[in-house]
Amino acid sequence: MTKKDMLKLLHNEEPVLRAEITALYSVLDHKLGLHGADVPITFGMDEKALGSYMPPSYDNEEQFQFSLFFIGFCMNDQLTKADRVNLYKHEYAHYMTRHISIPEKYNWQPGVHGSAWKYCCSLIGAIPSDYYIEDASIKKIDYDSVLTRPSVDHKQVQMLDTYRTQKMYSNIENSKVKYEVGDVVTHPKFGEGTVQEIEKQPSSVRLHISFGDEIKIIDQKWLVKTGYKKVAER
Ligand SMILES: [Zn+2]
Structure with a gap:
């Protein structure tokens, strides 16, 4: 299969993936009174980040972006369903930090993946790690300890996303x-x-x-x- 054929196949999967994400976000929206399912979802072929949430800014509309490179069905080492769901929740938690009020006691750790974001993860059952942890099981997460003290580093397998990565990647793109x-x-x-x-x-x-x-x-x-x-x- 040529690269062009593969890209076409991957793009054909967009509606299915979009439906999967929107269905999940609708459930979360219903639980939290939010409107994440209405935020545009775009797909890219990013090889550096699995996904990202872009808050509304002067230049850009608020949006979620996911990499078909990782979540596309025709890739051999495609993410498992559980990992995909966690990725979607990870990005939704970023969205939440912008749209819910965070209790004062969860503002002790700054950063995009700080305690406010981890608090959001705890509300929706997302793994509070900014890295992709292979086979990470949600059952093992002790949110109480994550939310009250600095986390011990897990074995960090692959970068999930970070605004920094996203920024760096766009800088690389812009300098090509x-x-x-x-x-x-x-x-x-x-x-x-x-x-x-x-x-x-x-x-x-x-x-x-x-x-x-x-x-x-x-x-x-x-x-x-x-x-x-x-x-x-x-
Ligand atoms: Zn993130």
């Missing part, structure tokens, strides 16, 4: 050069331009593009986002 010197691009306002120089930054790529006699410096991320296409690709 997607254009070449000499590429002709079109701009809605400036018309056709030619890439003259590529400037690599730690988390971005700046393109120097000539439009007639004028050189404009434009962030590649913005170009890609606005569908500012290479002429050859149209």
Whole structure:
């Protein structure tokens, strides 16, 4: 099977996975009086993080994102149902930290995966670990001890998610050069331009593009986002 065929197969699974997640979130919503099932769910092919919850921000709509790379059914080492459910709950707990009031006594540990998040995990039966623990059994979790003192590190098998990872990954993505010197691009306002120089930054790529006699410096991320296409690709 080619990579393209595999991607197609994985994308075909999106409706099934979406239904699985929405059904679970509806049950949790009902229990907690929340609206997590209404938050858009997107799927990516992230190989660095299994999932993420993005709170609403100036740039982005609130959303859940899951990696088909890990949860897709056609992968050989796909997550088990129990692990998938835990992943969905893990992200839902992040959503909860934004939408429920956290009792004062659970604010002692800061951080995205701090005590407030762990408190949310305890309400929905999610494993309060920011790492993916293979074969972790929910029955073994002693929430009382997790919620009252710093946790002892489990054997950390694979990173589940973290905002940091997500951020780092998007920085890596943003710093990948997607254009070449000499590429002709079109701009809605400036018309056709030619890439003259590529400037690599730690988390971005700046393109120097000539439009007639004028050189404009434009962030590649913005170009890609606005569908500012290479002429050859149209
Ligand atoms: Zn997390």
